[in-house]
Amino acid sequence: MRIVPMGIAMMALAWPRPIPTSIFGVDTQFAALAIGFAGYWLLGRYYEHRFGRVEEIPYQGISIAAQSSMVVAAFMIAGLIDVVVHPPIFVSGLVIAAWLTIAAWPSRRIRGDYFAAGIVLALVSLEPLVGESHAEVARTYGFLFGMGLFIAGMRDHSSFLRSFPAVKGDDE
Amino acid sequence: MSNQPFERLAGLDRLVHEPARLAILTALSAVKSADFLFLQRLTGLSKGNLSGHLSKLEEGGLVAIAKGFEGKIPKTTISMTSDGRSQLEHHWNDLERLRKEATKWKPEKGD
Numbered sequence: 032m033r034i035v036p037m038g039i040a041m042m043a044l045a046w047p048r049p050i051p052t053s054i055f056g057v058d059t060q061f062a063a064l065a066i067g068f069a070g071y072w073l074l075g076r077y078y079e080h081r082f083g084r085v086e087e088i089p090y091q092g093i094s095i096a097a098q099s100s101m102v103v104a105a106f107m108i109a110g111l112i113d114v115v116v117h118p119p120i121f122v123s124g125l126v127i128a129a130w131l132t133i134a135a136w137p138s139r140r141i142r143g144d145y146f147a148a149g150i151v152l153a154l155v156s157l158e159p160l161v162g163e164s165h166a167e168v169a170r171t172y173g174f175l176f177g178m179g180l181f182i183a184g185m186r187d188h189s190s191f192l193r194s195f196p197a198v199k200g201d202d203e
Numbered sequence: 204m205s206n207q208p209f210e211r212l213a214g215l216d217r218l219v220h221e222p223a224r225l226a227i228l229t230a231l232s233a234v235k236s237a238d239f240l241f242l243q244r245l246t247g248l249s250k251g252n253l254s255g256h257l258s259k260l261e262e263g264g265l266v267a268i269a270k271g272f273e274g275k276i277p278k279t280t281i282s283m284t285s286d287g288r289s290q291l292e293h294h295w296n297d298l299e300r301l302r303k304e305a306t307k308w309k310p311e312k313g314d
Contacts, residue, residue, distance in 0.1 A: 082241060083237065083238045083239070083242070083244060084241060085241050086237070087234060088233075088235045196245075196247035
């Protein structure tokens, strides 16, 4: 559920109606992202406190931190290409879509809805080819991605809870 | 046909085959390491029970236990040793093979 606040923040930012550029003097985009990241961190602490901590086995020998860094680096480079080169497709959107699709690869035993989300977002990233403006595509993409994060976060949380037996008293 | 699958089933390594320990080992095999609380929540065992099983697994060389502090809070992290991983894999392979052999088994005349 850690990604749910980020999903809500992204949906709020991409909401079709115009939203105020600042709230109490703070830039709205910055505030939404800060709330999303703070929620991610706080929920992480909650999960650790309630369910304990595990360290995953690195996939193909690459640690989770290294994988995340590679995705962030690729996203930043793609964003730069979108802003500077103005290509006929939404490149940073394609990077996220590719990441979701790779993350859902069967060998990683991650659910197929990540794969479906990756395909949908990849198609949205190609919308500029049919004449949609980059700004409108980015807004649609942001909203769909936020909604995907929200749904995936809620589903992950319920399947996570189902994997634990009911809490018992100590040394019963 | 001999009763060999049944003899082998009865002679499985109890250190690994005991239900709580098998649950602990199987959970640990899917991760690099896990803390005590996670294993307790996942298996539903009490602190005392989990602690006892982990001690036996550590004595058998199947898991490694690292005790430390995070700030002022004690933290126990458990991971499987390479010997533990190979023994668990061997155990599950044995169980699958024995199940197949046992389902094919028919008593011989005179048994």
